[in-house]
Amino acid sequence: xxxxxxxxxxxxxxxxxxxxxxxxxxxxxxxxxxxxxxxxxxxxxxxxxxxxxxxxxxxxxxxxxxxxxxxxxxxxxxxxxxxxxxxxxxxxxxxxxxxxxxxxxxxxxxxxxxxxxxxxxxxxxxxxxxxxxxxxxxxxxxxxxxxxxxxxxxxxxxxxxxxxxxxxxxxxxxxxxxxxxxxxxxxxxxxxxxxxxxxxxxxxxxxxxxxxxxxxxxxxx
Amino acid sequence: xxxxxxxxxxxxxxxxxxxxxxxxxxxxxxxxxxxxxxxxxxxxxxxxxxxxxxxxxxxxxxxxxxxxxxxxxxxxxxxxxxxxxxxxxxxxxxxxxxxxxxxxxxxxxxxxxxxxxxxxxxxxxxxxxxxxxxxxxxxxxxxxxxxxxxxxxxxxxxxxxxxxxxxxxxxxxxxxxxxxxxxxxxxxxxxxxxxxxxxxxxxxxxxxxxxxxxxxxxxxx
DNA sequence: CAAAGGGGCTTACGCCGTAAGTAGAGCACT
DNA sequence: AGTGCTCTACTTACGGCGTAAGCCCCTTTG
Numbered sequence: 001x002x003x004x005x006x007x008x009x010x011x012x013x014x015x016x017x018x019x020x021x022x023x024x025x026x027x028x029x030x031x032x033x034x035x036x037x038x039x040x041x042x043x044x045x046x047x048x049x050x051x052x053x054x055x056x057x058x059x060x061x062x063x064x065x066x067x068x069x070x071x072x073x074x075x076x077x078x079x080x081x082x083x084x085x086x087x088x089x090x091x092x093x094x095x096x097x098x099x100x101x102x103x104x105x106x107x108x109x110x111x112x113x114x115x116x117x118x119x120x121x122x123x124x125x126x127x128x129x130x131x132x133x134x135x136x137x138x139x140x141x142x143x144x145x146x147x148x149x150x151x152x153x154x155x156x157x158x159x160x161x162x163x164x165x166x167x168x169x170x171x172x173x174x175x176x177x178x179x180x181x182x183x184x185x186x187x188x189x190x191x192x193x194x195x196x197x198x199x200x201x202x203x204x205x206x207x208x209x210x211x212x213x214x215x216x217x218x219x220x221x
Numbered sequence: 222x223x224x225x226x227x228x229x230x231x232x233x234x235x236x237x238x239x240x241x242x243x244x245x246x247x248x249x250x251x252x253x254x255x256x257x258x259x260x261x262x263x264x265x266x267x268x269x270x271x272x273x274x275x276x277x278x279x280x281x282x283x284x285x286x287x288x289x290x291x292x293x294x295x296x297x298x299x300x301x302x303x304x305x306x307x308x309x310x311x312x313x314x315x316x317x318x319x320x321x322x323x324x325x326x327x328x329x330x331x332x333x334x335x336x337x338x339x340x341x342x343x344x345x346x347x348x349x350x351x352x353x354x355x356x357x358x359x360x361x362x363x364x365x366x367x368x369x370x371x372x373x374x375x376x377x378x379x380x381x382x383x384x385x386x387x388x389x390x391x392x393x394x395x396x397x398x399x400x401x402x403x404x405x406x407x408x409x410x411x412x413x414x415x416x417x418x419x420x421x422x423x424x425x426x427x428x429x430x431x432x433x434x435x436x437x438x439x440x441x442x
Numbered sequence: 443c444a445a446a447g448g449g450g451c452t453t454a455c456g457c458c459g460t461a462a463g464t465a466g467a468g469c470a471c472t
Numbered sequence: 473a474g475t476g477c478t479c480t481a482c483t484t485a486c487g488g489c490g491t492a493a494g495c496c497c498c499t500t501t502g
Contacts, residue, residue, distance in 0.1 A: 036489065050450045105329045108379050118404050125406035135414045144429035151372025157329050183339050185346035193356045208365035211436035257458060271481045
């Protein structure tokens with residue numbers, strides 16, 4: 001046994017990828033508030049300061065996390081009909097954003113997009129251009145589609161409940177707090193619509209999505 | 222001079238309103254990051270801990286700020302045509318959200334709405350119901366409209382520039398960073414569309430808004 | 443086998459939100 | 473007038489944050 005030690009067999013070398021993935025897992029589990037450099041270091045078995053060998057600073061870490069999330073979104077297949085492709089893209093994006101609820105709040109202010117983000121946007125633009133959209137209409141379409149998707153994800157995130165049952169409980173607690181006449185229409189929709197069995201806000205997504213796609217199809221002529 | 226001191230004539234008593242307004246001003250000036258209890262105390266001429274006489278904690282402070290912002294949005298007038306009223310409401314909301322860019326990032330996770338927020342939502346629901354919308358269609362309409370408005374505001378906030386000139390500069394710096402073939406459609410839209418004189422992303426808002434309103438009108442039959 | 447470089451660790455600084463305790467002024471009683 | 477309650481503001485302190493600066497030792501290379 002002249003060999004000193006094996007090259008740390010029990011601790012595989014840290015990489016940017018491993019750091020980013022651990023950060024995403026931390027954020028998934030406890031929200032962005034649970035993600036600190038110290039806790040992230042602990043999660044990957046390293047002191048906080050050692051993380052700075054792999055990320056420039058926390059901004060850079062967040063940028064990398066956002067790009068990782070974008071990488072999970074299914075790219076529109078080049079051969080597909082634009083409408084079909086955009087529909088699938090939107091649904092995939094919403095799925096990804098609901099898997100990583102912290103991400104939507106992070107896309108504000110992240111102004112240095114990573115490669116997966118750029119690839120995603122390029123694929124979306126290409127799908128529309130090849131589908132016959134003019135430059136101007138392509139810009140309109142991307143704006144309205146992304147606004148709708150992000151905005152829906154934002155609202156969905158703001159809801160502090162997941163199951164229909166929790167929804168009903170919250171709606172009841174809100175309406176019972178006021179006199180009947182104070183917010184009549186809120187009371188009406190809470191009692192007669194939201195509290196119906198089987199209600200789930202997420203089901204609203206496809207209604208708006210198809211509404212937007214219809215409008216774009218008409219505009220494309 | 223038997224009287225000890227006058228009852229502090231030069232310092233008007235602090236109120237929740239004054240605290241909230243100062244907090245909004247701080248956030249307007251320097252973003253949410255510039256808003257700390259210490260700085261807010263300094264702004265109103267008081268130590269940080271004294272603020273807790275008027276707000277329960279920072280969460281409560283943020284809740285109050287959001288409600289203050291909602292109070293700035295013009296309520297739909299009861300007599301108006303639903304489409305006209307919803308259009309004006311959307312434009313007013315976007316204007317308010319661009320005056321307070323920090324607010325959109327805050328509406329995530331604020332789950333205890335204040336009176337102005339409730340009044341706003343009740344007025345919107347009422348406008349649609351009186352316009353003949355069924356309960357289900359009203360829920361659809363609110364979802365798609367709010368998603369679009371918030372999502373647009375979110376994207377607008379993410380843009381790190383305000384003037385058309387800054388936009389062009391950024392677009393050029395992005396496209397020049399890659400080989401021509403890497404992101405062809407991004408390059409195309411950046412050079413041939415975004416960099417045109419007079420381009421401003423904000424102009425996209427009304428296209429999507431009218432698209433959504435058209436779709437709702439059709440759905441309302 | 444020595445030199446060099448790099449990944450990891452320790453320490454420290456100035457922020458943050460806020461719990462806990464204190465002081466003084468205004469008011470309502472006797 | 474005295475007594476005590478309440479309300480506002482201040483002070484101090486704690487644990488956590490991002491990260492700058494410096495050191496240490498292991499690995500690679502000549």
